[in-house]
Amino acid sequence: MNFAGLLEFHARSDPLALAVADSRCRLDYGDLDALASRFGSAALAAGLTRGDRVAILLPNRVEEVIALLGAMKAGLLPVPLNWRLQGTDLARVIDHAAPALIVTQDDRLAEVGDGAGRIVVSAGQSARAGSFWQFVASGDPGLGAIGRQGRDIANLMYTSGTTSTPKAAIHTHAMRLAIAGAMADGFRLSRRDVALAVSPLFHTSGMSVLSNALFSGCPCILMEKWDLARFLQLLGQKGVTFLHLISTLMVDIATADRALFDGLQSRVRMTWGGGHSIDPSLLEEYERRIGGTFVQGYARTEGGLSYNSVDRERRSFAHHGFANENSSEMGIFDPATGLRCPDGTTGEIAVRGDGVSPGYWDGPMIRVPPSFDGGWQRTGDLGFIGADGALRFLGRTDQMIKTGGENVYPSEVETALLRIPGVANAAVFGVPDPRWGQKVAAVVVRSAPELTETDIDREIRRDLAGFKVPRLIAFVGDLPRLGNQKVDLRRCREMVLDGATPAQVQQA
Secondary structure, rough: OOOHHHHHHHHHHHHEEEEEEOOEEEEEHHHHHHHHHHHHHHHHHHHOOOOEEEEEEEOOOOOHHHHHHHHHHHEEEEEEEOOOOOOHHHHHHHHHHHOOOOEEEEHHHHHHHOOHHEEEEOOOOOOOOOOHHHHHOOOOOOOOOOOOOOOEEEEEEEOOOOOOOOEEEEHHHHHHHHHHHHHHHOOOOOOOOOOEEEOOOOOOHHHHHHHHHHHHOEEEEEOOOOHHHHHEEEEEEEHHEEEEEEHHHHHHHHHOOHHHHOOOOOOEEEEEEEEOOHHHHHHHHHHHHHHEEEEEEEOOOOEEEEOOOEEEEEEEOOOOOOOOOOEEEEEEEEEOOEEEEOOOOOEEEEEEOEOOOOOOOOOOOOOOOOOEEOOEEEEEEEEEEEOOOOOEEEEEEHOOEOOEEEEHHHHHHHHHHOOOOOOEEEEEEEEEEHHHHHHHHEHHHHHHOOOOEEEEEEEHHOOOOOHHOOEEEEEEEEOOOOOOOOOOHHHHHHHHHHHOOOOOOOOO
């Protein structure tokens, strides 16, 4: 089934129900369906054919949703691009995707150009302004979603930041349906809910918010950029009931002036998210300020997900939830032997199922990721499944620190750092050492300026063995981030090696 067909179901069922809105425009399901059909029809009339890519370089706006669903309807491949990319980083991704059509905004036309025979349309700053809307107006509102098998590609999503080779993960129609359905079921979503997409739609989390809303038939409110005051305004005015947030934004909310939340009329019943480790006390403070339950989980652009329960009494901050087998199965494997690990044993997380990508699009080729026997796709992530059946995610295999013959998982050290009073945020990684192979290093954001390396060393030893204690510490105002908002570990290493203070401790 074509995933965009869900839009047609809701347009027939309740055409006047709100479907999507940003600060400039709001569309009900009937309007959104007609505009998506017009876009797809106009693209086909312009000469695009099945499998052609439609690149979308926009912040979270209704035009992105129209283009995304319209391309799917027409059998084209929408490719949301990281709108934070510029210059050679942007050109590299566009060259790889080789789109026949680019949708962008007026002020970025010069960057994307119209080379290689591409069609370029743009959206203006005000509502329904720009050549995008003229392009849409030329199409047929009666175009129906063409039939698609589950294995057919629905969209591509780039997984790289600004420093690595582009990787375009394939999302099939079956994958989109499996993930959206599994999350809608696990989060108990319905048409009475209201979604808020804070995360960008070029990221799997933002795409999931939109897909969950489409699956459930509820409205999706779009935020173009992060602004705490605007965020709180939307919660109160739009009746938001569920959303996704990255860890960074949850820290912003939990540490902001309490007075900002006075009088907030929030209907939020659940937030899901993840990222770097956060002190559980900050997560609890987030819940007190915003309301509802925070649901911690594990998810990838390539698929495979686990989440905690939305029931507060069953939720835990000590693990990353349970695999949702409506989407995918999850197992732990020994990367050396390829054999499955017993519960409690750390190994590589592997996934399989309808909600898992078949690989990476690369022009005429599909790059299939390595797998263990039985079709278990390797993730490159380390973790273990406890006796309770819950996943504990420990970090990337290439981020594990090997020091003096011992393995150190960065997430464990980050969690211990965040328990220390005066530590607001932290990132942990390994740096080369001629004697130990690697030594543990950390970049720390302080909430108490008087906190010293000695204080950290003394406090963290209450929780960790000596070989896990950071040997180099750099205090910074904020953690450096990539365009996708993940912590930039390469820059963190540079900061530590350029200006860290060696901890006055002995390897133990």
